[in-house]
Amino acid sequence: MVEISKDFIKKFQAEKNKKDFEIIFNFYAPKIKSLLIRNGAEFTLAEDIMHDTMINIWDKIHMYNPQKGSFSSWIYTIARNNRIDLLRKKSSQPYTDISEIDIPSDNENSQEIVERKSLTEQVQNAINLLPDKQKKVIELSFKNDMTQDEIATELNVPIGTVKSRMRLAYQKMKDNLKDITS
Amino acid sequence: MKNCPDLATIISYSSGALSKSFALLVSSHIEKCDHCRRNIDRCCEMGGSFLDAEENTALENNSYALFLDKLEESKNTERQLSVKDTFDKSSEVPVSLQRHIGRDLSSLKWSFLAPGIKKCSVKIDEKENKHLTFLKIKSKKKIPEHSHLGSELTLVLKGSFDDENGRYMAGDIADHDHTSRHEPVVTSDEDCVCVIATDGPLIFNSLIANIFQSIARI
Numbered sequence: 190m191v192e193i194s195k196d197f198i199k200k201f202q203a204e205k206n207k208k209d210f211e212i213i214f215n216f217y218a219p220k221i222k223s224l225l226i227r228n229g230a231e232f233t234l235a236e237d238i239m240h241d242t243m244i245n246i247w248d249k250i251h252m253y254n255p256q257k258g259s260f261s262s263w264i265y266t267i268a269r270n271n272r273i274d275l276l277r278k279k280s281s282q283p284y285t286d287i288s289e290i291d292i293p294s295d296n297e298n299s300q301e302i303v304e305r306k307s308l309t310e311q312v313q314n315a316i317n318l319l320p321d322k323q324k325k326v327i328e329l330s331f332k333n334d335m336t337q338d339e340i341a342t343e344l345n346v347p348i349g350t351v352k353s354r355m356r357l358a359y360q361k362m363k364d365n366l367k368d369i370t371s
Numbered sequence: 372m373k374n375c376p377d378l379a380t381i382i383s384y385s386s387g388a389l390s391k392s393f394a395l396l397v398s399s400h401i402e403k404c405d406h407c408r409r410n411i412d413r414c415c416e417m418g419g420s421f422l423d424a425e426e427n428t429a430l431e432n433n434s435y436a437l438f439l440d441k442l443e444e445s446k447n448t449e450r451q452l453s454v455k456d457t458f459d460k461s462s463e464v465p466v467s468l469q470r471h472i473g474r475d476l477s478s479l480k481w482s483f484l485a486p487g488i489k490k491c492s493v494k495i496d497e498k499e500n501k502h503l504t505f506l507k508i509k510s511k512k513k514i515p516e517h518s519h520l521g522s523e524l525t526l527v528l529k530g531s532f533d534d535e536n537g538r539y540m541a542g543d544i545a546d547h548d549h550t551s552r553h554e555p556v557v558t559s560d561e562d563c564v565c566v567i568a569t570d571g572p573l574i575f576n577s578l579i580a581n582i583f584q585s586i587a588r589i
Contacts, residue, residue: 211435214435214438218434218438219427219428219429220422220426220427220428221425222428222430223425224422224425235428236430236431236434240434240437244438244441244442247442248445258412258416258419261420261423262415262416262418263419265419266418268422270387273394309420309423312416312420313420313423316420316421327382330386330388331385331386331421332425334386334388336388336389336390337379338570348548351379355379355382355383356377359381359382359410359413362417363413366416
């Protein structure tokens with residue numbers, strides 16, 4: 190499989206050809222579909238929502254800015270928004286796409302820009318370093334789309350404990366990644 | 372911003388696990404809060420990392436060809452107006468809320484709630500019967516002391532109020548759960564307009580306040 194490197198994404202943003210997009214599709218589509226099925230979509234609906242997500246990625250690819258985050262986190266936010274809009278069949282979108290409304294943000298110092306593949310790996314490593322209880326609440330939130338209440342019920346702990354584990358997990362993640370994120 | 376949502380709220384927002392009313396208020400807050408946006412970016416890196424590590428589910432045999440057909444079809448249909456074209460970033464109403472209430476707070480249909488307090492309830496989800504409660508409170512007016520059965524997010528749109536935790540200005544969010552008890556009082560010279568999302572009823576600590584609640588239904 191061809192690696193989805195920063196250069197590859199840059200080339201695709203410039204040329205936007207269907208042959209290159211097939212590589213992006215082959216890497217992310219099966220993962221997005223898997224996430225949708227875990228969150229309750231049946232096979233055919235998951236395939237449909239995945240297609241809609243990939244169309245959004247194609248349409249918005251010019252908005253991806255590697256200085257703001259990894260390509261995977263950008264894909265994740267698009268997939269998340271599509272999942273909320275389509276899987277939950279909501280009548281309107283609670284998530285405004287900040288990149289679409291183009292609100293200026295602090296400029297990132299060029300020294301803070303890191304290799305995104307490295308960032309994704311380091312985030313994975315940081316998650317793996319979390320204590321099991323903290324890792325579990327993060328996984329249930331991100332992978333299983335569970336609310337804090339649902340996590341509390343699943344783990345049979347008070348909601349305050351769920352919140353506290355989330356905060357601790359985030360703080361540890363942030364500490365572990367402080368050399369590469371500001 | 373001085374007052375931001377709890378980190379746990381930010382994490383749930385990032386993972387897409389907040390209810391619609393709560394997510395709308397967080398979306399509104401982050402439009403002007405770089406601090407929270409950076410936190411959300413970090414959380415979304417976690418999401419991206421989970422996505423990378425996700426197992427692969429088999430696609431339909433002709434999935435990519437089907438995708439290309441849908442892509443062509445989508446190019447031929449009229450696209451929705453972009454957010455950039457239809458929303459006003461200079462409005463006192465955050466872009467995220469403009470979809471539901473328009474650009475101008477004065478266009479809300481206020482009704483009397485109690486002396487010095489007006490209320491407007493806006494349904495944001497027909498199916499789930501979810502709504503946001505807007506309150507317009509006169510200067511120096513106090514909301515009776517209350518605690519919460521569930522969580523409550525309050526976003527200030529105009530003016531300011533104080534409670535036991537400090538002062539909340541336009542754009543700030545007060546993030547309360549069942550452990551908090553507070554008695555907000557408007558401190559700005561102008562009316563304070565705020566919007567509230569709750570997932571459980573408030574618990575007022577006096578008879579008069581309970582009457583207030585039965586009318587307010589918040």
